[in-house]
Amino acid sequence: MTVEEETRFYRLSGELIQDERLLQMKNFIQHGRITTYDHCLSVARKAFSLKCSMKISCDEKALIRAALLHDYFLYDWHEYGDHLHGYHHPYIAARKADMDFALTATEKKAIMTHMWPLTLFHPPVSKVGWLLTLADKMVSTEETLFKRADSSLRLR
Numbered sequence: 001m002t003v004e005e006e007t008r009f010y011r012l013s014g015e016l017i018q019d020e021r022l023l024q025m026k027n028f029i030q031h032g033r034i035t036t037y038d039h040c041l042s043v044a045r046k047a048f049s050l051k052c053s054m055k056i057s058c059d060e061k062a063l064i065r066a067a068l069l070h071d072y073f074l075y076d077w078h079e080y081g082d083h084l085h086g087y088h089h090p091y092i093a094a095r096k097a098d099m100d101f102a103l104t105a106t107e108k109k110a111i112m113t114h115m116w117p118l119t120l121f122h123p124p125v126s127k128v129g130w131l132l133t134l135a136d137k138m139v140s141t142e143e144t145l146f147k148r149a150d151s152s153l154r155l156r
Ligand SMILES: [Fe+2]
Pocket: 070, 071, 089, 090, 114, 115
């Protein structure tokens, strides 16, 4: 991201990124040693950077909020013991995020469809949703392969 895009990213994510309820995601592991918080921050940055590099016009604030909250299910899915976690967690995350942060319809739908194509007949329906789905796949693949968090992505 350019310096201008970095500045815009942190301005748009400002209050949410420091919210103590969002910071609860630091207590849960997503992939390897990477917490769900680090994962969501990486996905938000990736989605925003894809949006900027591909010059896609969409609601930037909705994109960042949906990405930061897309895995806001607040449990360690490894201990949850539900092999259907992949199917269920988008709905759990959307419900909890909506209760705590009053999502817009676009944000909520983007979170609910971020696991597509797992949710076969429920694909994303907005540019925000497609960017989130793509960014999540890219970041999850990187994290699973390399099992590391990029220290440059941590909250400054
Ligand atoms: Fe997810």
